[in-house]
Amino acid sequence: MRNIGVITNREKDIGLKYTKQLIKSIEKHGGQVILPTPNSNGKEGIDDEVNEICGRCDLIICLGGDGTFLKAARAAYLYDIPMLGINLGSLGFLTDIEKGEIDKCVEIIFGGNYKIEERMMISSKIYKGGRLFAEDEAINDVVISRGGIQRILHLSTFIDDNFIEMFPCDGIVMATPTGSTAYSLSAGGPIVDPTSNLIIVTPICPHILYSSSFIAKEEQRIKVSVADGFEHTALVNVDGQKLYEISGGDYLVIEKTESKLKILKIDSKNFFKIVRNKFYDRKED
The missing domain is CATH 3.40.50.10330 (Probable inorganic polyphosphate/atp-NAD kinase; domain 1)
Structure with missing residues (x-):
């Protein structure tokens, strides 16, 4: 070089x-x-x-x-x-x-x-009214949050269309292995080796007793939908750099992308x- x-x-x-x-x-x-x-x-x-x-x-x-x-x-x-x-x-x-x-x-x-390490990235697709509204890619994480409002979010979470849980919470962090030491960790998520290939899903301040992170395989697709009755605006934050607004009935699809971040070690x-x-x-x- x-x-x-x-x-x-x-x-x-x-x-x-x-x-x-x-x-x-x-x-x-x-x-x-x-x-x-x-x-x-x-x-x-x-x-x-x-x-x-x-x-x-x-x-x-x-x-x-x-x-x-x-x-x-x-x-x-x-x-x-x-x-x-x-x-x-x-x-x-x-x-x-x-x-x-x-x-x-x-x-x-x-x-x-x-050596050159290749780090997994994830894609984020936001759907409004069943139609693709915005698409982005993340190195660290994609976060759904309630933004500045004081209303709790109700977020239904699926893996490959299999229902996991409806979280009453302040939001959800969906992190790459590289992002496991960032916001995901602060929300109670696990630390994983950054060269792994998986997706970490961690609810933020969930209002249920048994909630914890769950980990999806790299080939699995995660879907998070906002409850239909939610009349306020929530936020989707990609890597802390890009913001998108969502509301009731909108949903987000997260999956591994072919893109890689190369880091020299x-x-x-x-x-x-x-x-x-x-x-x-x-x-x-």
């Missing part, structure tokens, strides 16, 4: 200290740095920056938090270009390279000692060791 695109959340890298270090390190190893035209919209313009440079890159390195990485990745996967994240945020599950590891990371990349550490260190700051004895 010689042509490397660099995308930075300038609000996270004040003065571009780490961006400049990264550029210097890439050029030191004979690489070509591809930079976008500076965008005045901050993180909101990152997808435009990725679209500008993707046609010239072998790899995109993103400096920021997981939110920055996710926004960039939602553009990069369309070009089948691998991503690498440098963490300038807090936890950093997607941006798993720490800022103190920049030079070492670049050396490993140019030495060819890396240079660290052979076990995923669950990373989880332990990120959440508990615990090292091996």
Whole structure:
């Protein structure tokens, strides 16, 4: 990999200290740095920056938090270009390279000692009046929520047209394995290996005693419908980036898509060791 695109959340890298270090390190190893035209919209313009440079890159390195990485990745996967994240945020599950590891990371990349992981994605189709209203794809999750209203949602959930449960709840998170450490986890969902192929369905604050997450196989289709009598507007949120409004009688279909997110990995550490260190700051004895 010689042509490397660099995308930075300038609000996270004040003065571009780490961006400049990264550029210097890439050029030191004979690489070509591809930079976008500076965008005045901050993180909101990152997808435009990725679209500008993707046609010239072998790899995109993103400096920021997981939110920055996710926004960039939602553009990069369309070009089948691998991503690498440098963490300038807090936890950093997607941006798993720490800022103190920049030079070492670049050396490993140019030495060819890396692997490319392919992460499963899901498609989201919203139907209104039985007709397709909107379609999108998610890297992390698709969330149905009640938005700003104070009315509980009644969401009927099906797997392959088999009824599972009608959840009185604040919403439902449908997550990929990559998204299992994001909103899904906060809602009580399980942590799974991000290279798995499955879909995690977790109700948010369900008003029933026995509710818990359930996991669908990659080939299964999930349908969630809003109760007919619901007269208010609920929200469908895709990766925390795109919002759609739904109401009573509308339904959502979630299934695995053929699209994949490619992530460049240079660290052979076990995923669950990373989880332990990120959440508990615990090292091996």
